[in-house]
Amino acid sequence: MSLKLTVKSRIYDPGLRSIIFYAMDGAKQVPCAVTPETVLDLGGDFRQLSSVKLLLLFDKYRSQLLEIAAKKYEAGETVGDMIQVGLNDLVAVRLASALFAAQGIAAGSRALHQ
Template identity: 75%
Template sequence: MSLKLTVKSRIYDPDLRSIIFYAMDGTKPVPCAVTEETVIDMDGGSKPLSSVKLLLLFDKYRSQLVEIAARKYATGGMVGDMIQVGLHDLVVVRPASALSAPPETAVGSGILHQGSCSALERPI
């Protein structure tokens, strides 16, 4: 089955430094976590934010984040009993003017596509 977000609730877990939300596979709840650095990077930022601001950024990118989580779930990408979305799940598209720049300089550009790219992978 496909993963669908049915409950709009989400919480920030300071111990995991992640936003936790639940998606559903039919009637089965599936816990998902998105690291705070992933949400910040999606918005092109780099400074630490309050939990309220992190949750607002999550809301802004909710559909993309759920799509990434659903793709990971469909391919068996669970870590333990949870889907974890991190920076390594994002691929950055560099502007034409930055084509000669190394890929790592593009992180945080705010222009994102889903996928994975080993050159941009960073451990969570």
């Protein structure tokens, strides 16, 4: 089953240095953690932000972060019972997108030359 975000709450946990939010797999609540660096990288801003501003930036990219968490969940990539989303996950998504785009361009180029 795929993850759904039904509860919009999220908190910054300074002890874990992560934004914690919860997704649902049917009736099962699944905790997720996102590093501040990941959120800042998505926002294109590498400055330190207050926890309130960090949470607002998280809200802006919530759907993308949930999508990454859902893929990790479906692949069984959890730490304990928690899904952790970090910078490496963004790099993987960007590389996959770039590869897909490059393949699309190459296929279009071949079609033009046939």
